[in-house]
Amino acid sequence: MAAATGTNKVFNTVSLSVPQNNSAHHTSVISVKDLIVRRGQYFKLSLVLSQPVLTGQSVVFTAKTGKHPSEDLGTQSVFGIGPNAKPSPTAKAVWKMDLSSTSNLQQGNLIMTMTPPANAPVGQYDLFVKHRDQEALLTSLVVLFNPWNLEDSVYLANDDEKEEYVLAEEGKIYYGSSNYINGMEWDYGQFEEKMVDICLAILDHNTKNEEDPSADVAARCDPIYVGRVISAMINSQDDNGVLIGNWSGDFSDGTSPTHWTRSYSILLKWFENGFKSVKYGQCWVFAAVMCTVMRCLGIPTRVVTNFTSAHDTNANLIIDKYCDEDGAEIRRGGDSIWNFHVWCEGWMKRPDLSTSGDLDGWQVVDPTPQERSDGLYRCGPASVNGIKEGKIGGNYDAPFVFAEVNADVITWEVKSDGSMAKAKTDTKIVGKFIYTKAVKKGAKASVLSKYKYLEGSQKERIVFYTASKIDNTNDTDEEEEEEEEPAGEDTGDDSTGGTEEPQPEQPPFTIEFVELARPRNGEDVNLKLVLHSKSTVAIPLLIKISVQAMRYNDTPAALIQKNKTDETLLPMKDLEVPILVRYLDYHKHMITCESMKVSALIEDKRHEDDIYFAEDNVVLLDPPIELTMPSAVRMYRPSHGKLLFKNTLQETLTNVTITLSGNGLYHTEQTARLEGLKPGEMINAMFYFIPFKTGQKHLVAVIDSNTLRDVKGKCTVNVFP
Template sequence: SQVGKEYKSIFVPVNNTKEVGDWTADYYKLENENDTMHINHILQLLEDDVYLPDEKQREEYILNDFGEIYQGSAEQINTKPWKFGQFNKYMLPTITFLLESYGLSYEQLSNATLISRAISSVTNANDISETRRGIIVGNWGDNFEPYAPPGYWKGSVEIIKQFYESHFRPVRYGQCWVFACTATSLARAIGLPARPVTCFGSRHDADESLTIDTFFDEDGEPIESMNGIEMAWNFHAWTEVWMKRTDLPNGYGGWQAIDATPQERSDGLSQAGPVSLFAVRTGEISKKFDTAFAYGEVDGILVHWHRNKSSDLGWTRVVPLNIPTTIYTKGIGQFSEDENSLVDVTNNYKYPEGSIERQMARLKARQNRGLKFVFGDSAVIELVDFNLTADRVMIGEPFKVKLEISNKNNRVVKISSMLNVKSTHYNGGIAADIVKNRNDFSIASNGSVTHEITVVADEYLHKLVPFNSIKIYAIVMVESEKIWSQEKSFVISQPRLNMSVSGHMRVGEVVLLNVSFTNPLNKQLTNSVLSIEAGDVQIIKEFGNIGAKQTFSYIASVRLTKAEYETIVASFDSSELKDIHGYLTMAVSNND
């Protein structure tokens, strides 16, 4: 609020059941009658159903404007910094406008359940019309020109600012983590506790059958026309919001999942949730909203169907060995170095594997879906064991794939084995074939063999897409009768930016930021660009070409503007390597 040339803060006590929206206030005469006060902020109010009793949780999940989102794979988790910017001047006008365009009535604007559902819808731009608006257009392809690729974004403010200043035209482009983090910003802006989470190995169960089915031809190749959009993602991100569920029985409140990534339609719109995590954990998939889809994401069963003309069905059904899903979020605290930075919240979604509670939840989910399974879920071929592994390597290095096969029979067993290595998008879609290798073995009684291949950089570098995801399909024919198959995904590592700062860490001071990076490839990087965000300032430096194995360093002057903590985020892109990032958080004192 402005008083003359100064800004003042005021506190307005209100009933905690008031609606979210634009509120106006009369101005008052002050002691000096020449001064007037005009309240030009939007007051955002939610009922007490969203109150978090723990103060540290409130600070982290409502007030903290900086966080992390996790990418990569469960075996190799990569941290991407994100500036939520929920207190930025564009946030409140934007979320208020979007809730109105979604069509919530005045009474519904005090309902946290409906508001969070609306946020999952308006964060994406799948359902825009003359009256309805949405922020981000999704793109899971390879071509983003002339717009920003999803990896470009380092925070929500630039997205919301572009959306607001363009008179609410959709922003291009985003993928799941962009949707999840932007939805988190919108929720926190109106006082709704929120945090982004990442599920590694997440499934897309399009038909809500609780299975994710992949079909293969006689040569062991996935049949694209039959597989559709059902697949196991390397990772998928969504948002959790905290609330009581007044529309459900007691016990279903707490953290709820909303998914702003446009995947399936719910009530005619690209929206999902809020889903009670307790309902997912206990297999009660009939509870609203969209619990069956969320259950499939975290506990759907992978099934391989191999074309087999000698089978009565024409197909052989194989359930691969369990590929678990794990779910993480940022813990309470400011720094990624903290031991609590990465928190495993998988147990919020499902009981431990093998427990009676987990088995009962799966049974209840199937019964709630009305499904009767003709087939068992066993992946075992008696007396033959398999173990599929792959190296974790830095980009530019060769990697090995190994399939160990053990024969526990008291006789020789003949095996036909195939290893099929592919480059994939992070959502599991196949981008390119890398190498396929077949081998036949006769395994002695109680003996073992290893089917091993080495994939060199020249075979995979030019076929990688963002996130450097690799998927391996291993298919084994035992005695020309029984089929075993397995899939494994992993991510080829990329280096991080090295960042350091020197100077006096006080508000108003100028410090020197040093950013460095070493090209890990045996080839030149072209069209190299470094981007730095410090407060509201963005620095872009073009480097052109960087030689093979060469190190570059850049020093920038940065003025500190925020007391307590200041976060600087940087990213590097080139034609050959993209989305190399880093960040640092500094303790900054007031300039007293």
């Protein structure tokens, strides 16, 4: 029990029943001391007055949020009992109070429930009470979105999905390339200490709040608006956002994006350092941090990876790529194809797009600063259903997302005289795979069919050409696989008419890269180019092969090697061209790069205008980290594990750090340092921890050095009470 705050002789004590209320609202994991409730759902409290409540008297409660609370805006609500406790006729969001039959007004005992409406703005509220001529602050509380409530616009029916997309503090993010799909463990930590305060501070620091704080706070009733604000605030491109993006490869004055494994470290650093943007992030870090904030506020959210992701800067649904006369990629213009790109999906209704509800559900929200939307670097929410159906004319940024998963690609050879020749047209490469973590499983789930129809089907082409006619220029200034839904299961009615796809001329041979062994960091890379003839005559060829160190966002970092050879492809035969990339040639270039691009530009010497292009993105496998721990440990009891790591590179690793983290296992990252690790030398180390949360937990180890960057390993442990 606690006394109401304020100078008064009327209000004795108030009981908030915080543990019981927070448990009922699925917020006890956040706090058992502070009242945190979800809108559209009642919470219990009792109030003891020093005087009776007589017939005709009023007990008036007022809930207020923001600096300028207003009933008309929904940021203030007046309610209670008696004639003075009536809300304004124009009140937008009205709270409700119900007295229990066990209340005794004559004795001044009020036992009641209060319900924030399902359209209440989320945020911090002050709850005041007034009786006779006395008024006092009853309590402060936080109101969140409520995916458990049918009337809330973020309502999600499936309990397992709510467990995964709202309550799960750990997850997995997919990265690599379409040929090498890897998963990294990520600690979202949305219920860590101070997280609610951090998330509310993010909302308060957005540019709209500075311009019009009343309207901004009022708009927080809408998850569409909140998602848009968070998308802008996670990056720091045009505000004091959380993260600074950096794709240069130089992270010497901050933290490399590949080093992060948990959102909480980033968010806490931003919060405690005076809201100074944290260095550095790339797409998966931006998305992971946004997922943390969205889940904390109660919006069901998941992290999604699009492999072979297009960045269409001129909104024409065509990605123009360029190579030189040796086949090496060159950057010209803003278009690019990222090996992968990571964004978030938030679950919400979209009454602004459709009254039928067909565009409700998952919405793409992307905080990576790629293009401006309404003047700020942000993206979404864009309806996933709308993207699949080509309904991309409404809010927000759907044309940009549509291109990310659907754009066609044209590769041009740029000749020495500046002229260009078309080397390849590909209508199927973009949006090759789209994955998220499966619900309550460690496997990845394909959501490809949520974004588009079967690639190359008539329905998919009809949607593409329909979308291409929309004016898009104003919207933007190794593990088990589980299919969430079979990819391309709905190919549409092939009898439907539509614009036919222009078919590129097919080469007289097929082109394929074949790896002779899994490419490993520290070893030579062996692969071959295989051409299979479909012709009945011999074809004389000039084959140019280049190998480049690439950043994952399609930026060439260095040319590793190039060569050319004259070959003859015999009729209906295979031609194999070996490709060897030596470790000593690639190593220094690949330290800060994510992939190695092997390109082949093939000229038919019979016809100088007949050129063909193919490429392969090679991702090197790092040496493994072996972690062993007991399969089961007890909460609050000391435990330990072992870490093994062998330097398989042909040189000494220097400035070696070992960082350990894990939700519920460590409160903060634990870091140890070594001066060096010679070739073939082994790290054999014990580590210790005291679990403080129950359930299945993951410990993540990151080993970093000057020449081998941010190698990750993980193990699973079950923590029992």
